[in-house]
Amino acid sequence: MLIACSGSSDTNIDGTQVVEPKAAKVKGLAKAAFGGVAFASTQAPAVHGGYAKGCLAGGEELPETGATWQAMRLSRNRNWAHPEMVDMVKKLSRVAARQPGWNGLYVGDMSQPRGGPMLTGHRSHQSGLDADIWMLPAKNLNLSAKEREAISSISTRRSKGAFTNGSWTRAHHEIIKAAAKDKRTERVFVFPGAKVKMCADEKGNKAWLRKVRPWYGHHYHFHIRLACPKGARGCKSQNPPPAGNGCADAQKWVDDILNPPAPKPRDPNAAKPKPRREYKVADLPQQCTNVLRSR
Numbered sequence: 325m326l327i328a329c330s331g332s333s334d335t336n337i338d339g340t341q342v343v344e345p346k347a348a349k350v351k352g353l354a355k356a357a358f359g360g361v362a363f364a365s366t367q368a369p370a371v372h373g374g375y376a377k378g379c380l381a382g383g384e385e386l387p388e389t390g391a392t393w394q395a396m397r398l399s400r401n402r403n404w405a406h407p408e409m410v411d412m413v414k415k416l417s418r419v420a421a422r423q424p425g426w427n428g429l430y431v432g433d434m435s436q437p438r439g440g441p442m443l444t445g446h447r448s449h450q451s452g453l454d455a456d457i458w459m460l461p462a463k464n465l466n467l468s469a470k471e472r473e474a475i476s477s478i479s480t481r482r483s484k485g486a487f488t489n490g491s492w493t494r495a496h497h498e499i500i501k502a503a504a505k506d507k508r509t510e511r512v513f514v515f516p517g518a519k520v521k522m523c524a525d526e527k528g529n530k531a532w533l534r535k536v537r538p539w540y541g542h543h544y545h546f547h548i549r550l551a552c553p554k555g556a557r558g559c560k561s562q563n564p565p566p567a568g569n570g571c572a573d574a575q576k577w578v579d580d581i582l583n584p585p586a587p588k589p590r591d592p593n594a595a596k597p598k599p600r601r602e603y604k605v606a607d608l609p610q611q612c613t614n615v616l617r618s619r
Contacts, residue, residue: 334446357616358440362401365438365618369407371451371552372611374560377603380439380610381453384410392417392428394465396458396472402442405434406452408508408553411488413455416548419502425461425494430477432456438615441603451559455548457503459543467551481543485515486581496546497522503548504535510562513539513547517575523571533569538577558611 326570351453364383383404388395417429434455448454458477482489504512516538552559
């Protein structure tokens, strides 16, 4: 296994720098083990654990380029997922290709070849059921690998996410709508102002908006999360979203952005929060050890 943890830097799609930890700091951690495997296991496709504490057996690679998509940031080797997610992305890219000004999708991070924790970036994306889709319309689907490292997505928010900006179009609405209406989708994460905008603009049945959930960030990309595939006994899903279309909840997020509530006074006697502990392989579902050891 090649462990890629030399202390090099990376760039997020929003242009911020992410510095990979030194090898000494990640040795023995799950993110070093999973972040250093270059290929999927030869096992049958299976999800073990949850989105933020799990792994992926028999992952499928989204081809770097297709008729209606391109995988971005190829150096990260995160264009792997459960076959259901790969199929979902391909299907959604064909929807995008029918939108004005779009020829398909630029696909950001999915999962590592065997899922698991990543050296940089995400807490989720561990089980092959998450995918980030760039907000940048994919007009040129002939980008070289070098160009895919240099190009950045675009932000579609203003006022810290309370509203969409001029880069947001009806095409974004339709693509996210198609993702949410797919029966396999559990959630689509996007910034609050986009959800409020879609709630206002949608004139038909708004039931699909229940799956569109406001979350921090998510203005350079939106995040698709699939439910556990049928028969995936080791897969841990989230609880279903609350009943209703969620539009009032999204409006509450926006109201709090525009008029932040007063901070709660700090209890001087309260214990200091413990720092988040990094997972070791043994902390993950037992099957993940076999996933790592498999050819």
